[in-house]
Amino acid sequence: MSTQTEIIIKPSGRASYFNWKEIIDYRDLLFLMIRRDFVSRYKQTILGPAWAIIQPVMTALVFTVIFGKVAKISTDGAPPFLFYLTGMLFWQMFSTSILAGGNSLQANASLFSKVYFPRIIPSLATQITQLIPFTIQFIIFGVFYTWYQLSSDAATVHWLRLLWLPFLIILVMLTSLSISLLYSALTAKYRDLQHALGFIVQLGLYATPVIYPVSSINAEWRWLVWANPLAAPISCTKWIxxxxxxxxxxxxxxxxVFTLLIFLIAVVFFQRVQRTFIDTV
Incomplete structure (x- = not known):
């Protein structure tokens, strides 16, 4: 005699409550979405994952010509190409995560209406997926960096500084996840923000020390640069x-501290919006 199990899904008593254990319970779905995001990104492309190499390298080359040769912006004594390529490591991961994760609620609206799962999973999957192209870009950066080390007598490798890298990666991923959650929750109510996302990301590039060192900013205005949560991780990577x-x-x-604060605010706000999103989409 077979027994049937009845599962009853009840809303939590607090709109701000988030059940983190559900992410572990739905880990199979998380892995499936990570695979889906990566495959769909390069599906029906000729070069496939090679775009993860071409885009930052070509961008660094353009920056080298325009900002290094023409504008002659300081790179604190570092080779311009490596300076810009180092800055693009985290910026590329951040900007791609924001553009993909900022519309996670709208992109998965049809799926939300059919089955229940934690609404944060699509955004979380987007952030984790970016580790794949980041790893590819980091390997390519390592090739250019090794060539520079071998060709320059003055170059030195500070091995102990590499211990900071995992912390910086987590910090940047948490920042992009927080902003993605906030943005996706806001665009659920204000659809105009969907059209502004690309423009805001472009402006963010120039507000972040990717193409210039913080030392080139007047000391009295540097606090504005440091107010950007991405400024310190990117600048620290160039130091490493x-x-x-x-x-x-x-x-x-x-x-x-600022990233953790934004993350807590983003989770609470996202949790409040996603509870009623499917009723207003």
């Missing part, structure tokens, strides 16, 4: 590999 940028200090602590 190129002795440019800024070492870990109060800007990195400020970035971590």
């Amino acid at each position: 590999f190129l002795d440019a940028g800024a070492p870990p200090g109060w800007p990195l602590v400020l970035s971590a």
Whole structure:
């Protein structure tokens, strides 16, 4: 005699409550969405994942010509191409995550109406998926960096500084996840923001020390740069590999605290919006 199990789904008593255990329970769905996001990104493309290499390398080359040769912007003594390529490591991961995760509610609206699962999973899958192209880009960066080390007598590798890299990766991923959750929750109510996302990301590139060092900013205005939670991780990455940028200090602590604060706000706001999103879409 077979027994049937009845599952009753009840809303939590608090709109701000988030059941983190559900992410573990739905981990199979998370892995499926990670695979879906990666495959769909390069599906029906000729070069496939090679775009993860071409885009940052070509961007770094363009920056080298325009900002290094023409505008002659300082790179704190680092080779311009490596300076821009280092900055593009985290910026590429961040911008792609924002563009893909910012519309996670709208992109999965039809799926939300058919089956229940934690609405944060699509955004979370988007962030984790970016680790794949980031790894590819980091390998290519390692090739150029090794060539520079071998061809330059003055170049040195600071191995202990590499211990900061995992922390910086987590910090950037948490920042992009937080902003993606906020943006997707806002676009659920204000659809105009969908059209502004690409423009905002482009402006963010120039508000982040990707193409210029923080040392080139007047000391009285540097606090504006450090207010950007991405500024410290990107600048610290340049310090790790190129002795440019800024070492870990109060800007990195400020970035971590600010990111955690944004994350908590984003989760609460996202949780409130996603409860009623399917009724208003």
